[in-house]
Amino acid sequence: MIYTCTLNPSVDYLVQADQIKLGDLNRAQNVSFFPGGKGINVSRVLRNLDIDSIALGFLGGFTGDFIRNELNKEGISNDFIYVEEPTRINVKLKTKEETEINGVGSYISEIKQEELLQKFQSFTSDDYVVLAGSLPASVSTQFYEALTNQCSQNGSHLIVDTSGESLKNLLKYQPFLVKPNHHELGEILNRTLTSLDEVIASGKELLRKGPQNIIVSMGGDGAVFINNSLTAVATVPKGEVVSTVGSGDSTVAGFLAEYVKSGDFLKAFQYGVASGTATAFSNDLCNKSRVEEVLPKVKIELLDKEMTS
Numbered sequence: 001m002i003y004t005c006t007l008n009p010s011v012d013y014l015v016q017a018d019q020i021k022l023g024d025l026n027r028a029q030n031v032s033f034f035p036g037g038k039g040i041n042v043s044r045v046l047r048n049l050d051i052d053s054i055a056l057g058f059l060g061g062f063t064g065d066f067i068r069n070e071l072n073k074e075g076i077s078n079d080f081i082y083v084e085e086p087t088r089i090n091v092k093l094k095t096k097e098e099t100e101i102n103g104v105g106s107y108i109s110e111i112k113q114e115e116l117l118q119k120f121q122s123f124t125s126d127d128y129v130v131l132a133g134s135l136p137a138s139v140s141t142q143f144y145e146a147l148t149n150q151c152s153q154n155g156s157h158l159i160v161d162t163s164g165e166s167l168k169n170l171l172k173y174q175p176f177l178v179k180p181n182h183h184e185l186g187e188i189l190n191r192t193l194t195s196l197d198e199v200i201a202s203g204k205e206l207l208r209k210g211p212q213n214i215i216v217s218m219g220g221d222g223a224v225f226i227n228n229s230l231t232a233v234a235t236v237p238k239g240e241v242v243s244t245v246g247s248g249d250s251t252v253a254g255f256l257a258e259y260v261k262s263g264d265f266l267k268a269f270q271y272g273v274a275s276g277t278a279t280a281f282s283n284d285l286c287n288k289s290r291v292e293e294v295l296p297k298v299k300i301e302l303l304d305k306e307m308t309s
């Protein structure tokens with residue numbers, strides 16, 4: 001089974017406007033609400049790609065109810081732990097540019113954290129566990145580490161999509177996959193990455209710190225895949241970018257959807273990148289027909305086979 005775990009879900013409030021002036025009254029042309037947060041997005045894209053998953057994490061209040069109802073409507077199994085404070089609302093402003101305001105997240109008591117950790121004890125080596133997104137302010141990075149440690153003890157395939165200190169601390173558990181974007185990769189290694197060569201070299205450096213497979217996403221410039229036997233670069237087609245919210249999560253979901261079917265890293269990488277791009281070209285997350293339309297336009301260049309250092 002694939003489990004996704006979102007410690008800090010969100011209702012994503014997407015506001016489209018010609019322009020926004022700070023300090024002025026602005027009117028939106030269009031607004032929409034989506035269940036959000038990285039693991040939840042992965043579960044939603046997996047559903048669109050006909051793959052089952054179980055969504056876990058913390059939800060609370062009217063916003064938490066909205067997310068649960070939407071997931072139920074979409075037929076996504078979920079087993080969230082309920083907390084008192086409402087789940088955050090993240091504002092996504094789409095003008096000519098994209099601006100995001102992500103909330104801090106609800107208070108999660110230690111008892112609730114322990115309850116989630118217990119759920120992780122039942123995972124097995126057949127399971128894939130996607131641990132994704134930020135931590136609510138009340139949850140320490142040690143908790144992420146405890147969840148990771150539990151997956152490692154169970155032998156589950158762990159996919160981590162987080163950034164900064166949380167990601168750094170988890171590398172030693174040798175996660176099956178990590179997916180930083182190029183800014184996050186630079187941040188972990190304390191540098192700014194300005195070229196593809198730098199991204200590849202830094203990705204290889206990250207690989208030596210523990211993860212088994214790495215996708216470094218680079219927005220409209222595509223992505224890089226690195227493991228001990230392969231290095232590949234994907235370029236993506238140009239198209240009308242509607243909203244990139246959830247593109248990275250779609251990359252993870254598309255990769256997993258193909259990997260659990262074929263076990264083929266390159267096919268999975270191409271499918272993941274196509275899913276990310278299909279989401280960038282959509283208002284909500286991608287659907288299967290969009291992904292399959294984009295798929296042949298994602299070009300994969302294999303740089304090295306067999307490692308490379």
Ligand SMILES: Nc1ncnc2c1ncn2[C@@H]1O[C@H](COP(=O)(O)OP(=O)(O)O)[C@@H](O)[C@H]1O
Nearest residue numbers: 181217218219220222223247248273276277280
């Ligand atoms: N402007 C864009 N045009 C085409 N594809 C895009 C664009 N932005 C993002 N994507 C797709 O989504 C993937 C993830 O995007 P990225 O912004 O790197 O991730 P994150 O959302 O995690 O920061 C990219 O690798 C690419 O496939």
Ligand SMILES: O=P(O)(O)OC[C@H]1O[C@](O)(COP(=O)(O)O)[C@@H](O)[C@@H]1O
Nearest residue numbers: 036037038090133134246247248249
């Ligand atoms: O937990 P964080 O880092 O605040 O991110 C949460 C936000 O990221 C998203 O999951 C989108 O992520 P990506 O654009 O990186 O795929 C939104 O749904 C949500 O608002």
